[in-house]
Amino acid sequence: MHELHRDNLNSGYQLPLYYGDDRLLLMLRDPYWLFSYWELTGRTLNYFRQKFHHFGWDGSIPMIRVFRFPTHLSALEQPEITFDVELEHRADNWYLNAGMPNRTYYVELGRKLPGGEFIPILRSNFVTTPRDSVSDIIDEEWRLFDLQQKIYRRMALYHLSSEELIQKGVDPEELKSTCTDEHFISLFYKID
Amino acid sequence: MPKGYLCMVLHAHLPYVRHPEHEFSLEEKWLYEGITETYLPLIKEISQLIEEGVDFRLTISLSPTLVSMLGDKFLQDRYINHLEKLIELAEKEIQRTKFDSAFNPLARMYLDRFQESYYLFKEKYQKNILRAFKDFQETGHVELITCGATHGYFPFIGLHREAIYAQAVAAIDLHTRTFGKAPRGFWIPECAYNPGDEEILKDLGIKYFFTETHGITYASPRPKYGVYTPILCPSEIAVFGRDPESTKQVWSRTEGYPGDFYYRDFYRDIGYDLDFNYIKPYIHPDGIRIHTGLKYYRITGKSLDKEPYQPEIAREKTAEHAGNFMFNREKQVEWLSGLVGPPPLIVAPYDAELFGHWWYEGPSWIGLLLRKMAFDQDIVKTITPSEYLELNHPLQVSTPCASSWGNKGYHEVWLNGTNDWTYRHLHKATERMIELADSYPRCEGYQKKALNQAARELLLAQASDWQFIMNAGTMVDYAVNRFKDHISRFTKLYDDIKGNKIDPNWVDRLYGADNIFPHLDYRIFRSFKETTLVEKPELERI
Numbered sequence: 168m169h170e171l172h173r174d175n176l177n178s179g180y181q182l183p184l185y186y187g188d189d190r191l192l193l194m195l196r197d198p199y200w201l202f203s204y205w206e207l208t209g210r211t212l213n214y215f216r217q218k219f220h221h222f223g224w225d226g227s228i229p230m231i232r233v234f235r236f237p238t239h240l241s242a243l244e245q246p247e248i249t250f251d252v253e254l255e256h257r258a259d260n261w262y263l264n265a266g267m268p269n270r271t272y273y274v275e276l277g278r279k280l281p282g283g284e285f286i287p288i289l290r291s292n293f294v295t296t297p298r299d300s301v302s303d304i305i306d307e308e309w310r311l312f313d314l315q316q317k318i319y320r321r322m323a324l325y326h327l328s329s330e331e332l333i334q335k336g337v338d339p340e341e342l343k344s345t346c347t348d349e350h351f352i353s354l355f356y357k358i359d
Numbered sequence: 360m361p362k363g364y365l366c367m368v369l370h371a372h373l374p375y376v377r378h379p380e381h382e383f384s385l386e387e388k389w390l391y392e393g394i395t396e397t398y399l400p401l402i403k404e405i406s407q408l409i410e411e412g413v414d415f416r417l418t419i420s421l422s423p424t425l426v427s428m429l430g431d432k433f434l435q436d437r438y439i440n441h442l443e444k445l446i447e448l449a450e451k452e453i454q455r456t457k458f459d460s461a462f463n464p465l466a467r468m469y470l471d472r473f474q475e476s477y478y479l480f481k482e483k484y485q486k487n488i489l490r491a492f493k494d495f496q497e498t499g500h501v502e503l504i505t506c507g508a509t510h511g512y513f514p515f516i517g518l519h520r521e522a523i524y525a526q527a528v529a530a531i532d533l534h535t536r537t538f539g540k541a542p543r544g545f546w547i548p549e550c551a552y553n554p555g556d557e558e559i560l561k562d563l564g565i566k567y568f569f570t571e572t573h574g575i576t577y578a579s580p581r582p583k584y585g586v587y588t589p590i591l592c593p594s595e596i597a598v599f600g601r602d603p604e605s606t607k608q609v610w611s612r613t614e615g616y617p618g619d620f621y622y623r624d625f626y627r628d629i630g631y632d633l634d635f636n637y638i639k640p641y642i643h644p645d646g647i648r649i650h651t652g653l654k655y656y657r658i659t660g661k662s663l664d665k666e667p668y669q670p671e672i673a674r675e676k677t678a679e680h681a682g683n684f685m686f687n688r689e690k691q692v693e694w695l696s697g698l699v700g701p702p703p704l705i706v707a708p709y710d711a712e713l714f715g716h717w718w719y720e721g722p723s724w725i726g727l728l729l730r731k732m733a734f735d736q737d738i739v740k741t742i743t744p745s746e747y748l749e750l751n752h753p754l755q756v757s758t759p760c761a762s763s764w765g766n767k768g769y770h771e772v773w774l775n776g777t778n779d780w781t782y783r784h785l786h787k788a789t790e791r792m793i794e795l796a797d798s799y800p801r802c803e804g805y806q807k808k809a810l811n812q813a814a815r816e817l818l819l820a821q822a823s824d825w826q827f828i829m830n831a832g833t834m835v836d837y838a839v840n841r842f843k844d845h846i847s848r849f850t851k852l853y854d855d856i857k858g859n860k861i862d863p864n865w866v867d868r869l870y871g872a873d874n875i876f877p878h879l880d881y882r883i884f885r886s887f888k889e890t891t892l893v894e895k896p897e898l899e900r901i
Binding site: 173179186202 | 754
């Protein structure tokens with residue numbers, strides 16, 4: 168029994184304090200709030216400290232810059248808005264009041280130099296906030312569930328009897344990937 | 360022809376808790392109480408319904424962690440010990456209350472129930488109650504579906520798509536092995552949906568899943584019939600949204616049925632009420648008072664003064680509430696059928712453990728409701744999601760909105776100051792697991808065992824229960840320690856595998872403790888970039 172003791176099973180390991188990676192992650196809490204956590208290695212910080220030493224790096228303030236886009240953003244699109252959030256020096260995570268549902272965001276973690284310039288160090292992944300109301304898009308498209316599509320696919324293969332299909336090693340019930348036939352279905356089923 | 364349908368879904372889940380290293384584990388009691396108070400009473404009700412020839416349908420989601428525990432020999436034997444102690448306690452209670460006309464019949468009621476549970480568990484189902492669910496499925500009355508392998512919170516672990524794939528594929532594999540049939544439906548843990556996650560499920564042969572109400576009402580384009588017909592994701596997987604009205608009638612703290620003053624009170628328990636020396640053998644071995652399961656009072660009212668429980672009156676209330684629920688569904692369907700083109704569907708999902716464990720009369724309520732619905736009216740018929748889809752009504756194409764069924768409807772329960780620290784570890788461990796799976800495409804012996812164990816430890820760390828418990832604020836230490844244990848064990852496995860210094864004895868001991876998913880293949884974590892879904896043809900053949 169004692170061999171299964173918790174500490175014995177963990178074999179001296181504990182939760183790592185850090186992983187030695189530069190990492191900035193953005194997560195979604197709700198339509199209005201995002202959460203970000205990060206790890207910055209000493210190596211990276213030293214690089215920036217040396218590079219911006221003469222611009223007052225040691226007096227700089229950690230900051231997150233939030234970039235907001237319409238949901239279907241393309242690579243060339245300009246953000247609708249950016250805004251900055253000043254951080255506490257020792258923070259390694261922050262809740263961000265992004266303020267707007269149905270938008271795509273990413274953030275940059277960096278430092279604001281005493282002269283006001285923002286020096287980005289890490290850029291995060293993208294996150295899209297959900298809607299908090301009904302969609303304005305009311306276009307209707309109706310489709311048959313694949314169970315029914317199977318019936319029509321079977322009809323499309325009417326020249327083969329079920330027995331012939333079975334002989335060929337095909338389960339007549341499972342004709343999912345045999346043809347793509349949206350137009351075929353629409354001939355049979357007119358939605359009002 | 361009915362005018363509409365009711366789809367009742369019970370989601371049964373408990374986190375994987377198994378502690379052979381302790382003589383007594385308080386957290387293992389979650390499973391034992393679940394078996395005695397929820398799973399066996401539900402099995403009893405469903406069996407009776409089938410025997411009586413009642414035409415009913417019920418959808419049950421059995422989480423893979425729960426399935427694993429119910430099938431585990433060590434826990435089965437410990438449950439029998441637990442039940443034997445309960446029977447001993449109930450026998451003592453009959454003696455103690457010999458001259459008490461209010462409590463003595465209750466002590467007898469508990470003894471009868473425990474003895475019946477003992478017979479069902481040990482004799483009828485040979486310690487494995489999963490057999491009962493498999494039998495129910497075969498009658499066609501019950502549709503069994505699965506859930507994430509360890510109830511991982513998809514929107515947060517889904518930063519790595521491989522993690523969702525691994526949660527889904529391990530779940531579907533266990534479900535298919537256990538119940539002999541691949542699941543058609545999937546309960547996304549906590550209904551926590553993120554657009555795009557369904558594509559992974561679809562690739563694994565899943566036909567439908569569920570969301571919270573606003574997952575559908577905020578979907579885009581706007582669903583014409585709200586939650587009252589399923590919608591179809593562009594990737595062609597159907598989505599069923601929760602009906603708020605039937606939810607409220609059962610769940611609401613203030614208006615819900617379980618709060619009726621004649622129902623049994625959950626909090627008053629002889630574990631707290633009786634003389635310490637008398638109750639000592641049946642509480643925590645350290646002398647900490649805990650719930651025993653013998654509760655003699657009814658809710659009575661809002662004050663702490665409680666009256667003795669009277670099962671006959673509670674039974675009348677249960678029937679009344681079943682009738683009320685049915686009446687409301689009839690009215691709802693009559694109203695909806697004038698507005699909704701296809702037959703309206705009311706989706707009513709609940710945590711299974713609400714019934715019996717929390718709401719003692721809950722399993723009887725389900726039994727009475729399903730009988731009444733079958734015999735007393737023909738406006739609403741119960742149905743499974745698969746059967747509704749087979750009615751072949753066209754579905755509106757729309758993408759659900761990110762949502763969950765947690766407090767406030769999004770992700771805050773699983774992401775706040777109590778639990779946000781866990782994610783940096785989960786994400787890093789997942790990244791490392793993907794790296795391992797890609798680096799070792801083939802291996803044998805202890806290298807393979809270590810890799811499989813690493814996958815197990817990661818899956819166990821991913822359980823959303825840990826964040827949920829940290830947020831809830833009770834038993835927090837247990838959740839924190841479990842999370843730390845699995846990440847620590849994973850990290851050592853990662854270091855050992857990478858450093859080619861695997862300790863075979865330790866890997867064996869670890870598997871002895873964390874033995875979930877014996878058939879797990881670590882390669883389910885291979886990166887999407889490096890590979891195709893190799894298990895897909897296997898799964899589709901089943």
